[in-house]
Amino acid sequence: MEKVVTFGEIMLRLAPQEFLRFSQANSFDVIYGGGESNVAVSLANYGVPVEFITRLPENDLGKCAMMEMRKRGVKTDNIVWGGERLGIYFLETGAVSRGSKVVYDRANSAMSEIKPGMVDWEKVFDGATWFHWTGITPAISQSAADACLEAVIIASEMGLTVSTDLNYRAKLWKYCDNKKREGIMEKLTAHCDIVLGNEEDAEMHFGIKPEGISVQTEGHNVKAEAFLSVCQQMMKKFPKAKKVITTLRGSISASHNSWAGVLYDGKKMLETRQYQITHIVDRVGGGDSFMGGLIYGLLKYPEDDQNALDFAVAASCLKHTIKGDANLVTVSEVEKLMGGDASGRVSR
Template structure:
């Protein structure tokens, strides 16, 4: 039975300052592993969905430790390839109130950047797969990573596997001379489910925003852009976005919108009044979407509500991964926001 979800991308060592300290104040860092695609696998494994993560890790104790940690979540790591010596790193300073968070990347010349076609046996990877997930971070990392991703997308399309992407545009990652707007369109053309917003559509995906000057993003503007995306990229079946209202670094509003080619579906708007860690919120949303599409294929309203609730809960969890179970998400969907002690 083909029921496994495959994710592909770079995993990094995350070094975060504790207790909202600034880089200049901290004498220590909290070390965990994270990355957009592996975060999706962590969530899906917690939801009971068979999932495999594909990446390249250094052939040293750090790489082996990362693999062991992923195995603890129940993620299939049998397709991870080893080579080289350096795992990418990112440093996180968590903001508070009016001070925003900061991220510093240290991922130049990581083992993932030197990936090349032929290193991964995609026929073997996709043997039991029904879904393949990637993000726009991977093609920003290196031309080699882009070629391997294209190799995977072609094989997934050939096998009829559903493909999802979170555009996840990060201007700091795209190297000079490699433009997202030149690379991403040909990759999105092989994709079925997309997370992105009006900015992503115009900046990266070649959609010219014809909205009147001064018009704020809304459910209406998203539907207009989503329709244009589906016309330009015929494989697209679902387009999803989120709206984050920022009151402060610790207090955001959060809502999700889904367009299926015919109708727009919107989740309730949540007020996240005490954010613990917002990193990985979009990945938790993607995992919730995949879970919903697999379990409720004819109920997009239920899916977007579940996905946004899962993402809401991620904002209460420290670290990249969304370490919550299905029951917790479903309880939140029912409207239980009290956070009572589970006696």
């Protein structure tokens, strides 16, 4: 497999231990992670050469974030150094009927101040076949959106497969109104070959809704057929897209979710089995683990979209059992679950 490149912000995650509320915490667990860095870690675990591009402050925290990537086998040679601070997010992990909560502290982070021209994309993309970005990067600042647009244009011109996870984050889009946000995301997504997004992403970014279903009221019983119209509308809006993928998360509670996925290639819709994740350890990074599994699957099984989709869902199902942002599983563990072994028996 040839090199994959991901681009985005890695942050310091601070979380009270176990299921404590912020008001109960006397200490915080430290983890480094972010949407695109999580995808990079997944790919490195699967043996795919991968490089993560970001901008980090040249201080101890920035260097710790870089070392976390290197520790996981992710290439970091072309990280841009500069700025004053690393972005932070605080996570309060929910349970049962109490949802998780995220508080961002990432204003004026090093990555939010990245600008076009800071990354030598022709050098970065040399030898690469795939570029991945998410909707989080353009959400943090106009300059980050501009840098992301520069990257997708060059990647597209150089013939790389370009993928995105639309990842709408209401708490981040603060610098522009809804109309401008839609315009930014349309320009970026127009260059993509592979588009991943759930029903909220499609609606909030592009006004595209599933027909005949309210995900909020029917979220425990989500049907794949309801999203066929979303996929069709997305492909009509973005003709370069070869595949549109949607994750299907049924939220019975904060601790129990159902999990599946669908893929539409313009002709047929593929669907996975539905997993019941009954004791969630950490759902943060679930979508990133799906994307990492999907990229691996599409590279490994270029003629078998069903196998690629099944791999992505099984990989992300396992991620829900792992503390932290990144999915620290192997190909053999994913394939074991794909084969129907969900016993969790001790491997001796």
